[in-house]
Amino acid sequence: MNFALDDQQRLLISTVRSFIKTELAPFEDEIEKxxxxxxxxxQSVHAKAKALGLxxxxxxxxxxxGGLSALDQMLVEEQxxxxxxxxxxxxxGNVYEMLLECRETQIGRWLLPAVTGDRTASIAITxxxxxSDAAGIKTRAIRDGTGWRLTGxxxxxxxxxxxxxxxxxxxxxPALGSKGISMFLVDKGLIGFSIGRDQPMMGVRGTSHVELVxxxxxxxxxxxxxxxxxxxxxxxxxxxRVRLAQVGARAVGKATHVLKQTVAYANERKQxxxxxxxxxxxxxxxxxxxxxxxxxRLLLHRAAFELDQGRDGRxxxxxxxxxxAETLGRVVDRAVQIFGGMGFCKDLPIExxxxxxxxxxxxxxxxxxxxxxxxxxxxxTGDALFDIEA
Ligand SMILES: Cc1cc2nc3c(=O)[nH]c(=O)nc-3n(C[C@H](O)[C@H](O)[C@H](O)COP(=O)(O)OP(=O)(O)OC[C@H]3O[C@@H](n4cnc5c(N)ncnc54)[C@H](O)[C@@H]3O)c2cc1C
Numbered sequence: 001m002n003f004a005l006d007d008q009q010r011l012l013i014s015t016v017r018s019f020i021k022t023e024l025a026p027f028e029d030e031i032e033k034x035x036x037x038x039x040x041x042x043q044s045v046h047a048k049a050k051a052l053g054l055x056x057x058x059x060x061x062x063x064x065x066g067g068l069s070a071l072d073q074m075l076v077e078e079q080x081x082x083x084x085x086x087x088x089x090x091x092x093g094n095v096y097e098m099l100l101e102c103r104e105t106q107i108g109r110w111l112l113p114a115v116t117g118d119r120t121a122s123i124a125i126t127x128x129x130x131x132s133d134a135a136g137i138k139t140r141a142i143r144d145g146t147g148w149r150l151t152g153x154x155x156x157x158x159x160x161x162x163x164x165x166x167x168x169x170x171x172x173x174p175a176l177g178s179k180g181i182s183m184f185l186v187d188k189g190l191i192g193f194s195i196g197r198d199q200p201m202m203g204v205r206g207t208s209h210v211e212l213v214x215x216x217x218x219x220x221x222x223x224x225x226x227x228x229x230x231x232x233x234x235x236x237x238x239x240x241r242v243r244l245a246q247v248g249a250r251a252v253g254k255a256t257h258v259l260k261q262t263v264a265y266a267n268e269r270k271q272x273x274x275x276x277x278x279x280x281x282x283x284x285x286x287x288x289x290x291x292x293x294x295x296x297r298l299l300l301h302r303a304a305f306e307l308d309q310g311r312d313g314r315x316x317x318x319x320x321x322x323x324x325a326e327t328l329g330r331v332v333d334r335a336v337q338i339f340g341g342m343g344f345c346k347d348l349p350i351e352x353x354x355x356x357x358x359x360x361x362x363x364x365x366x367x368x369x370x371x372x373x374x375x376x377x378x379x380x381t382g383d384a385l386f387d388i389e390a
Pocket of ligand 1 (some may be wrong): 158
C-alpha cells in the first residue's frame with residue numbers, strides 16, 4: 001500500500017491548482033453577483049485550459065482526451081472543488097463517459113466534438129414527477145419508421161441553456177419497467193424541442209438548471225445510444241465515475257479549500273486577547289474537520305482504486321457520495337461558525353460556500369438513496385462491504 005503521490009501526480013495537481021488560482025478564481029465574485037459567466041470570458045478560459053491539455057482529461061487518449069486513470073482523475077477533480085461549477089465546466093469540460101458508448105457515426109457526431117469542446121452535453125434524466133425514482137419517468141419515445149418521436153418534460157438539467165445536445169432517458173417499452181427505458185442523443189434545435197425556464201437555485205450561481213420540453217420531437221435511428229432498453233443500465237454503469245469525480249472528489253476539494261481559510265482565520269482573528277484557534281471549542285471544530293476530510297479522501301481513493309482495477313465499484317462510490325457530501329456540509333457549517341458574523345456576511349465567500357455545499361447531499365442520488373443501496377447490498381452480501389478479509 002503506497003499513499004505517496006508520484007512526481008507526475010504532484011505536477012498534475014500543482015498545474016491544475018495554479019490554473020484555477022490565477023485564471024478562474026478571480027472571476028468567482030463577478031459570477032456570484034451577476035449570475036452569469038460572460039461568453040467572452042468562457043471562451044478565453046476554455047482556450048487557455050485546452051492549450052495546456054487540461055480539457056476532457058477523463059476521456060481516453062485515443063479519442064483526444066487526457067487519458068487519466070480514475071485515481072489521477074480524482075486528484076484533479078479534488079482541485080476542481082476549489083472554484084465555481086460553471087468555471088470548471090468551461091475550462092476543463094464536462095464530458096460524460098457515457099459518450100464512450102457511441103458507435104460508428106455517433107462517434108464523429110457526438111463523442112469527438114464533445115472531447116474537443118466544440119459541442120457540450122448535459123444529462124437529462126430527472127423529471128418533475130421522477131427524481132430518485134429514475135425508472136418512474138414519463139418521457140416517451142415511440143418508434144416512427146426507422147427513427148423515434150420523443151415527448152415529455154425534464155427538469156433541473158444542469159447547464160442546459162448552454163449545451164448543444166442532451167443524453168435523455170425515455171420509456172421505449174412501458175411493459176418492461178426499468179428495462180423499457182432507453183437513452184437518446186438529442187440535439188438542441190430539433191423541431192418540437194424547447195428549453196424551458198432557468199430554475200433559480202440556492203447556490204451554484206452561473207450554471208443554468210433548466211426545464212426541457214419535448215413535443216413530438218423527431219429523432220433519427222442513430223440517436224439511440226447503447227441499444228433499446230439499455231438506458232438505465234448505461235446510466236448505472238457510466239455515471240458512477242462521474243459521481244465519484246463531480247460529487248466525491250469535488251466535495252473533498254471544497255472542504256479542503258474551506259478549511260484552509262478557516263484555519264487562517266482562526267489564527268488571525270483575536271477575541272479576549274487571544275486568537276480564536278486558542279479556544280478549545282474552536283480547536284475541536286478544526287480537529288473534526290481535519291479528521292473527516294482525511295477519511296473522505298481515503299474512501300475516495302479506495303473507490304478510484306476499485307475502478308482502476310476494472311471493478312464497477314458501485315458500493316464504494318455510494319459510500320463516497322454520502323460521506324464526502326456530508327463531510328463537506330459539516331466542514332462548511334463549522335467554517336460559518338468559526339467566522340462568526342463574517343461567515344454569514346456576503347463580504348466574504350464563506351456564506352456562498354455554505355449555500356453551494358448543500359446540493360451535494362441531494363443531486364446525483366440523495367444521501368438516503370445511496371444509504372439504501374449500501375444497506376441493501378450489505379444485507380445481501382454479509383460482511384463484504386466492511387470486513388477487510390472479505
Ligand atoms: C442543482 C441541481 C442540479 C441537477 N442537475 C441535474 C442534471 O443535470 N440532470 C438530471 O437528470 N438531474 C439533475 N438534478 C436532479 C437531481 O439529481 C435530483 O434532484 C435528485 O436525484 C433528487 O430527486 P428529487 O429532487 O426529485 O427528489 P425526490 O426523489 O422527490 O426525493 C425527495 C426526498 O425524499 C427522499 N427519498 C426519495 N425516495 C426515497 C426512498 N426510497 N427512501 C428514502 N428516502 C427517499 C430523497 O432522499 C429526498 O431526501 C439536479 C438537481 C439540482 C437541484
